[in-house]
Amino acid sequence: MTKYVGQRVKRTEDPRLIKGLAHYVDDIGLPGTLHVAFVRSMYAHAKINGIDTTEAFKAPGVVAVYSGKDIATKVGPVPCAAALPDLKVPDYRVLATNKALFVGHPIAAIVATDKYAARDAVDLIFVDYEELPAVVDVEAAANGGTIIHESFGDNVAYKLTSGEGDIDAAMKAADKIVSQKMVHQRLAPIAMEPRGVLARYFPGEEELTVWSSTQIPHLLRTQLALMIGIPENKLRVITPEVGGGFGSKLNVYAEEALLGWISIQLGKPVKWIESRRENVQATIHGRAQVGTVEVGVKNDGAITGLRYNVVADLGAYHQLLTPAIPTLTGLMLSGAYKIPAIQMNVTGVFTNKMSTDAYRGAGRPEATYVVERVMDVIARELNLDPIEVRRKNFPKADEFPFHTATGLDYDSGDYDGALNKALDLSGYQSLREEQKKARDNGKLIGIGVSSYVEICALGPSQAMPAGGWESATVRIEPTGKVTVLTGASPHGQGQETSFAQIAADELGVDLNDVTVIHGDTGIVQYGIGTFGSRATAVGGTAVLIAIQKLKEKASKIAAHMMQCEASSLSFEDGCYTKKEAAAASVTGKSEPVVPVGEGPAGALNDVPTPTNGRHKLTIQEIALAAHVAKEIPPDTEPGLSATYFFEPKNFTFPFGTHVCVVEIDKETGETKIVKYVAVDDCGKVINPLLVDGQVHGGIVQAIGQALYEEVVYDEQGQLVTGELMDYALPKASQMPWFETDRTETPSPVNPLGVKGVGEAGTIGATPAVVNAVVDALSAYGVTHIDMPIRPEKIWKLIR
Amino acid sequence: MIPPADAGGTDYSMKITGTQEIKAPRERIYAALTDPLILQRCIPGCESLEETIPHNYIATMKAGIGPVKGIFKGSVHLEDMQPPEHYRMIVDGKGGPGFVKGVGNFKLEEKVGATVVNYEGELQVGGVIASVGQRMIEAAAKMLAAQFFKGLEAEIKSPPDPLQR
Numbered sequence: 001m002t003k004y005v006g007q008r009v010k011r012t013e014d015p016r017l018i019k020g021l022a023h024y025v026d027d028i029g030l031p032g033t034l035h036v037a038f039v040r041s042m043y044a045h046a047k048i049n050g051i052d053t054t055e056a057f058k059a060p061g062v063v064a065v066y067s068g069k070d071i072a073t074k075v076g077p078v079p080c081a082a083a084l085p086d087l088k089v090p091d092y093r094v095l096a097t098n099k100a101l102f103v104g105h106p107i108a109a110i111v112a113t114d115k116y117a118a119r120d121a122v123d124l125i126f127v128d129y130e131e132l133p134a135v136v137d138v139e140a141a142a143n144g145g146t147i148i149h150e151s152f153g154d155n156v157a158y159k160l161t162s163g164e165g166d167i168d169a170a171m172k173a174a175d176k177i178v179s180q181k182m183v184h185q186r187l188a189p190i191a192m193e194p195r196g197v198l199a200r201y202f203p204g205e206e207e208l209t210v211w212s213s214t215q216i217p218h219l220l221r222t223q224l225a226l227m228i229g230i231p232e233n234k235l236r237v238i239t240p241e242v243g244g245g246f247g248s249k250l251n252v253y254a255e256e257a258l259l260g261w262i263s264i265q266l267g268k269p270v271k272w273i274e275s276r277r278e279n280v281q282a283t284i285h286g287r288a289q290v291g292t293v294e295v296g297v298k299n300d301g302a303i304t305g306l307r308y309n310v311v312a313d314l315g316a317y318h319q320l321l322t323p324a325i326p327t328l329t330g331l332m333l334s335g336a337y338k339i340p341a342i343q344m345n346v347t348g349v350f351t352n353k354m355s356t357d358a359y360r361g362a363g364r365p366e367a368t369y370v371v372e373r374v375m376d377v378i379a380r381e382l383n384l385d386p387i388e389v390r391r392k393n394f395p396k397a398d399e400f401p402f403h404t405a406t407g408l409d410y411d412s413g414d415y416d417g418a419l420n421k422a423l424d425l426s427g428y429q430s431l432r433e434e435q436k437k438a439r440d441n442g443k444l445i446g447i448g449v450s451s452y453v454e455i456c457a458l459g460p461s462q463a464m465p466a467g468g469w470e471s472a473t474v475r476i477e478p479t480g481k482v483t484v485l486t487g488a489s490p491h492g493q494g495q496e497t498s499f500a501q502i503a504a505d506e507l508g509v510d511l512n513d514v515t516v517i518h519g520d521t522g523i524v525q526y527g528i529g530t531f532g533s534r535a536t537a538v539g540g541t542a543v544l545i546a547i548q549k550l551k552e553k554a555s556k557i558a559a560h561m562m563q564c565e566a567s568s569l570s571f572e573d574g575c576y577t578k579k580e581a582a583a584a585s586v587t588g589k590s591e592p593v594v595p596v597g598e599g600p601a602g603a604l605n606d607v608p609t610p611t612n613g614r615h616k617l618t619i620q621e622i623a624l625a626a627h628v629a630k631e632i633p634p635d636t637e638p639g640l641s642a643t644y645f646f647e648p649k650n651f652t653f654p655f656g657t658h659v660c661v662v663e664i665d666k667e668t669g670e671t672k673i674v675k676y677v678a679v680d681d682c683g684k685v686i687n688p689l690l691v692d693g694q695v696h697g698g699i700v701q702a703i704g705q706a707l708y709e710e711v712v713y714d715e716q717g718q719l720v721t722g723e724l725m726d727y728a729l730p731k732a733s734q735m736p737w738f739e740t741d742r743t744e745t746p747s748p749v750n751p752l753g754v755k756g757v758g759e760a761g762t763i764g765a766t767p768a769v770v771n772a773v774v775d776a777l778s779a780y781g782v783t784h785i786d787m788p789i790r791p792e793k794i795w796k797l798i799r
Numbered sequence: 800m801i802p803p804a805d806a807g808g809t810d811y812s813m814k815i816t817g818t819q820e821i822k823a824p825r826e827r828i829y830a831a832l833t834d835p836l837i838l839q840r841c842i843p844g845c846e847s848l849e850e851t852i853p854h855n856y857i858a859t860m861k862a863g864i865g866p867v868k869g870i871f872k873g874s875v876h877l878e879d880m881q882p883p884e885h886y887r888m889i890v891d892g893k894g895g896p897g898f899v900k901g902v903g904n905f906k907l908e909e910k911v912g913a914t915v916v917n918y919e920g921e922l923q924v925g926g927v928i929a930s931v932g933q934r935m936i937e938a939a940a941k942m943l944a945a946q947f948f949k950g951l952e953a954e955i956k957s958p959p960d961p962l963q964r
Contacts, residue, residue, distance in 0.1 A: 042893075042897045042898055042925045042926025042927070043898075043925060043926075044925075103925070103926070103929075103930070122895065123869060123870075123894070123895030129893075277927065277930065277931065280930070281930070714929070716923060716925065718924070718925050718926075718929035718930065718933075719929065719930045720929060720930065720933055721930070722927070722929070722930020722931050723930065723931055725931070725934075726930075726931075726933075726934065
């Protein structure tokens with residue numbers, strides 16, 4: 001029955017995207033739309049003594065100007081959903097009121113008849129700033145100095161200790177303690193489509209529609225309703241085509257609430273499309289941790305315990321999940337290994353920068369980097385092969401479900417299997433020999449390995465701030481076409497294709513007869529959204545189970561129409577067929593299938609129907625009958641649709657091994673990746689083409705972190721990497737050929753057996769690249785080098 | 800040989816230094832460099848320069864670096880004046896594209912038939928100029944300095960225009 005599942009089905013989304021026929025927020029035009037531009041702080045930290053808007057008001061085309069004081073009490077604060085003990089949560093107003101706390105902090109909003117008039121008027125607003133010392137260095141900020149939120153008394157938002165096992169005893173039991181300080185630099189997600197909001201209020205109907213480029217339409221609707229004070233059932237959020245998010249749109253932003261509120265004030269549609277400069281300044285950043293890992297090891301490489309003391313740079317405010325991200329790092333610190341005791345001590349610190357939050361991997365890349373980097377440091381210290389250190393500490397395939405000292409139960413895995421496959425595929429042994437020869441010839445070749453585990457399918461509701469389930473409604477329309485409504489909100493992942501594959505196989509219909517609808521709260525039942533590699537494992541499962549529910553009903557109707565027991569029907573290729581034996585027995589009886597207690601069935605039976613005597617019915621025929629409702633059992637509701645909310649019992653834990661080979665140019669210090677092999681295990685695969693795409697994209701972003709990308713604020717908190725001239729995104733020409741392969745260990749957590757793959761590349765690949773660079777430089781005594789490993793860093797090291 | 804961890808907070812402030820030789824006596828140049836009318840004519844993009852109290856000016860300047868253009872308003876303050884050898888200039892300006900703050904020291908040395916003006920200063924920028932134009936500021940500042948001195952030289956060579964006074 002798997003005509004589509006498991007096949008490399010081309011994305012049905014692609015033709016419209018490639019042809020430029022897709023509709024993003026900016027492609028939606030409503031008559032009379034006004035345009036919004038923002039005045040943003042040019043200081044990292046400043047008192048706002050006054051805002052002079054008189055000149056701006058006089059400018060041609062300007063309709064309205066709003067500053068923080070105008071709306072301070074009218075729009076609720078930007079929400080934070082993370083709940084941590086003793087967490088300090090600053091009051092994050094949608095426009096700065098008394099103080100600006102980061103470069104890019106919105107201070108005033110200008111509404112004008114066109115976007116150019118709005119933008120020009122920004123230069124006519126005069127803000128009387130009183131500059132204050134900027135808090136930039138996160139480690140210094142944790143220990144005093146200028147306080148950003150004075151009422152808190154210091155810059156520490158929270159301190160948290162997590163982990164299980166007796167860490168002190170574990171360290172004492174070790175033959176050696178290996179320690180390494182590591183910096184996870186601040187990154188900008190840079191989705192191809194920046195954020196954008198269009199809001200339209202109908203004063204008569206008192207209804208507000210907000211189009212937003214988001215990953216969480218329903219959660220956004222709930223939060224906007226609370227912020228703006230409009231009933232949730234009068235608010236509709238529509239997520240049209242979204243050009244990437246990577247976690248940056250898993251959020252509720254000030255601009256989204258402001259646009260909605262302004263539309264209500266003016267009774268007109270208002271639009272704001274983020275510029276790239278605004279995108280780098282005021283869309284969440286990722287990573288930004290500075291930590292030291294200590295690992296207790298036996299001389300044979302067995303790990304006795306791991307401690308990670310880390311300071312997380314949260315930025316000036318909490319966005320939706322800001323403080324929770326480092327806690328995900330704590331959960332993943334066991335990596336792919338048996339570590340009896342683990343402790344993470346995290347200090348979340350406010351700085352005068354944009355908030356950090358979920359960026360592809362969200363806290364897990366940091367953990368994988370810490371663990372996979374330190375495995376190589378251990379190997380070096382103990383003079384062991386890095387592969388052997390990893391093998392030594394792997395849980396075996398028969399040890400699953402495997403409980404970690406971070407409190408998780410890994411669902412399934414075969415870490416040796418993925419490692420072996422990656423070593424075979426890369427020709428690891430011969431690579432080492434080639435490396436030796438190359439070194440003799442004066443070439444700098446390095447080989448890096450990373451065996452990662454990640455935590456996907458977020459997740460059980462108990463572990464999530466606002467629900468970890470996902471929803472689906474599947475219906476078959478009277479004409480037999482299938483509509484799937486998913487609460488997930490794909491924005492590039494391709495679930496319009498993969499969910500259609502699941503539905504087409506389960507219903508035995510053509511793929512082209514299935515339409516997957518998402519991202520419209522006016523049409524789709526409540527959902528959670530797309531993030532944390534959850535859409536297929538949680539949302540896809542909801543689709544599958546909704547179809548199973550729908551088929552239960554369809555089989556009842558089929559049985560009624562064919563005058564037999566539902567149990568005597570078989571379903572194949574979209575048809576219900578009477579089983580031979582059952583068919584024979586049914587023809588011998590004259591009694592209709594009507595449950596006890598129902599009305600007289602005899603009358604119905606006397607009416608000749610078109611299906612009388614038929615032994616086979618298509619699901620489309622049943623759908624029509626269900627809607628016409630003349631031939632359905634009396635205890636059955638008309639129509640043919642089913643809704644299911646799937647609550648997963650656990651996360652899923654994909655894993656894999658990546659092998660990276662680099663060559664470093666001694667003259668320039670430039671790193672070139674000459675070989676890259678990725679063996680990933682994401683459980684069962686619905687569409688290998690989509691999995692490859694996710695792996696490729698993830699590795700590219702991981703290489704970006706390893707070698708190129710960094711958000712830089714200077715000593716005054718000025719954003720130095722303010723656009724793509726300075727923020728070094730990886731380019732296609734800098735990327736190697738990716739050799740990808742898989743092992744397949746189904747997840748027992750969901751009936752599809754899928755685990756998730758959206759973040760695997762970013763989580764697994766970064767340490768493989770850095771390990772390769774360090775390996776290449778080992779002859780120079782280099783044991784660690786902080787990211788991004790730009791040519792100048794290497795060049796200085798080898799001088 | 801472990802490179803130190805870099806946790807951010809990199810010093811990106813800009814130092815601007817230069818030397819300009821002008822064929823004129825030191826006193827004449829010192830007077831020109833502190834004369835608001837001459838300065839207004841020589842500073843590229845300067846739209847107004849008004850003295851509020853002695854050695855304190857309010858200025859409006861149109862300036863641009865690459866794609867970042869705008870009007871800056873701010874104050875100029877001269878101090879540590881030791882005619883005809885030295886003075887210090889403190890600039891503080893704001894505009895649509897951000898802000899500029901700077902301190903510059905000007906030293907005038909006599910040479911046969913000419914005067915050498917040595918200047919060295921530090922510049923701090925913020926807002927869009929910092930995030931977009933930072934890399935180009937040193938080059939832009941050098942260009943502006945060259946234009947300024949060219950104008951200054953012309954002013955000094957030409958006889959004073961009574962109508963302008």
